[in-house]
Amino acid sequence: xxxxxxxxxxxxxxxxxxxxxxxxxxxxxxxxxxxxxxxxxxxxxxxxxxxxxxxxxxxxxxxxxxxxxxxxxxxxxxxxxxxxxxxxxxxxxxxxxxxxxxxxxxxxxxxxxxxxxxxxxxxxxxxxxxxxxxxxxxxxxxxxxxxxxxxxxxxxxxxxxxxx
Numbered sequence: 001x002x003x004x005x006x007x008x009x010x011x012x013x014x015x016x017x018x019x020x021x022x023x024x025x026x027x028x029x030x031x032x033x034x035x036x037x038x039x040x041x042x043x044x045x046x047x048x049x050x051x052x053x054x055x056x057x058x059x060x061x062x063x064x065x066x067x068x069x070x071x072x073x074x075x076x077x078x079x080x081x082x083x084x085x086x087x088x089x090x091x092x093x094x095x096x097x098x099x100x101x102x103x104x105x106x107x108x109x110x111x112x113x114x115x116x117x118x119x120x121x122x123x124x125x126x127x128x129x130x131x132x133x134x135x136x137x138x139x140x141x142x143x144x145x146x147x148x149x150x151x152x153x154x155x156x157x158x159x160x161x162x163x164x
Contacts, residue, residue: 003066007031008075016062022048023057026072033073033102037131044130047103048072054110056129073102076109085109085147092143096134103130108144116152118144 002015007026016025023046026034034057037045041059048057049071077083082090085108095101104127111118111126118126123144124137132140 001063003063005065005068005070007070008072014062018063020062021058022050022060022062022065022070025062026057026070031072031074035099035102037099042129042131043100044103044107045100047106047130049075049106049110052110052113054107054129071106073105076105083109084150085112085143088147088150089140089143092139092146094139094143096132100130100132100134104132104140108147111144112148112151117148120145 001018002013005012005014012029014025014029016028021039023034023036023039026048027036034048035045036058037043039058041056044056046057047054049055049069050057050060050065051068052071073086077086083105085105089095089101089105089108094104107126107130111123115122115126120141123141127137127140127144
């Protein structure tokens with residue numbers, strides 16, 4: 001099979017097997033920031049935004065994502081121009097080994113789009129599907145709070161959407 005996809009704002013044509021999961025299609029086409037963790041939708045390592053909603057790509061058939069907007073962590077910022085959320089994770093020491101970080105950052109991004117000033121309970125709920133095997137979640141929660149604080153200082157949260 002093949003289909004057109006929009007990944008991180010760019011259009012792509014991908015070939016894939018009819019029973020292939022989106023996780024593997026993305027990784028096979030160079031999007032290695034989408035991690036292969038549990039293949040059961042339990043760890044959040046493969047989290048992406050699909051039409052703006054956080055989903056575990058290991059649980060999505062590629063064919064069902066044809067024509068949809070897919071965003072990976074590289075779609076919100078990169079090494080040379082990091083997003084405010086990415087900067088907050090680094091500054092708060094919330095990156096550890098980095099394997100869970102892309103999913104954590106995208107879960108945070110989705111949360112802050114809907115809840116610019118989340119409570120700690122809302123933060124914990126938003127991160128509930130993301131596992132970190134290196135450490136506890138204290139630094140991660142601190143990073144989300146820091147990102148929210150910084151984004152709330154930006155008029156209309158334009159920085160959240162990559163606008164300057």
